[in-house]
Amino acid sequence: MTVHVIKHPLVQHKLGLMRQYGISTKSFRELSSEVGTLLTYEATKSLEMEHVTIKGWDGSDIQVEHIKGKKITVVPILRAGLGMMDGVMKLIPSAKVSVVGLQRNEETLEPVPYFEKLVGKIDERLSLVIDPMLATGGSMIATIDMLKKAGCKDIKVIVLVAAPEGVERTLEAHPDIEIFTASVDHHLNEKGYIIPGLGDAGDKIFGTL
Numbered sequence: 001m002t003v004h005v006i007k008h009p010l011v012q013h014k015l016g017l018m019r020q021y022g023i024s025t026k027s028f029r030e031l032s033s034e035v036g037t038l039l040t041y042e043a044t045k046s047l048e049m050e051h052v053t054i055k056g057w058d059g060s061d062i063q064v065e066h067i068k069g070k071k072i073t074v075v076p077i078l079r080a081g082l083g084m085m086d087g088v089m090k091l092i093p094s095a096k097v098s099v100v101g102l103q104r105n106e107e108t109l110e111p112v113p114y115f116e117k118l119v120g121k122i123d124e125r126l127s128l129v130i131d132p133m134l135a136t137g138g139s140m141i142a143t144i145d146m147l148k149k150a151g152c153k154d155i156k157v158i159v160l161v162a163a164p165e166g167v168e169r170t171l172e173a174h175p176d177i178e179i180f181t182a183s184v185d186h187h188l189n190e191k192g193y194i195i196p197g198l199g200d201a202g203d204k205i206f207g208t209l
């Protein structure tokens with residue numbers, strides 16, 4: 001449906017720190033998690049609310065607002081998506097987790113699926129797919145295909161950085177989803193890396209550089 005670029009100063013400042021040459025694994029991990037939290041705050045803005053009556057501090061009935069029973073599953077794409085998990089789960093600690101594993105073939109840039117463990121009754125849940133990078137869009141499209149095949153109808157995507165090519169391809173394949181990101185960068189290079197981008201996010205998070 002649409003792409004939301006979150007221009008909040010905290011998001012942009014932290015993203016700028018992540019782009020620094022030679023950043024440590026520790027800093028990159030911490031910032032992935034922190035920006036994950038801030039993007040989750042934005043991605044959950046449209047959750048439906050309802051009024052409920054509770055007993056207030058003095059025993060009288062008062063009305064408060066609650067999120068209207070929408071269940072959520074967080075969907076990290078292995079490996080790099082795990083780097084955002086902590087930060088995302090901080091805001092929605094009772095969310096169930098559906099894990100998918102995809103590894104991009106470095107020659108063809110095609111995603112190769114190797115793991116899928118989705119929660120039951122996923123048709124009743126909002127899926128929040130998390131991955132630091134949306135490059136060609138291949139991994140994200142394959143993940144959304146998996147979720148839809150399992151019956152999921154409500155899907156939002158949270159990525160730290162996206163390439164314009166990947167955003168266009170993902171929204172063309174799945175026009176009903178929403179993408180939340182800190183930046184749509186300039187372009188993909190000939191090796192499928194986002195420019196200016198973050199480099200290889202998985203390697204930076206796991207220290208496998």
Ligand SMILES: O=P(O)(O)OC[C@H]1O[C@H](OP(=O)(O)OP(=O)(O)O)[C@H](O)[C@@H]1O
Nearest residue numbers: 078079080103104135136137138139202
């Ligand atoms: O949009 P695409 O062109 O599909 O590329 C993006 C994917 O590539 C990276 O993962 P990678 O395959 O390197 O696996 P990793 O997380 O295990 O490092 C990244 O975390 C995305 O999942």
Ligand SMILES: O=c1cc[nH]c(=O)[nH]1
Nearest residue numbers: 135193194199200201
């Ligand atoms: O720029 C990119 C593209 C794909 N995967 C990454 O980790 N970085």
Ligand SMILES: [Mg+2]
Nearest residue numbers: 200201202203
């Ligand atoms: Mg990688």
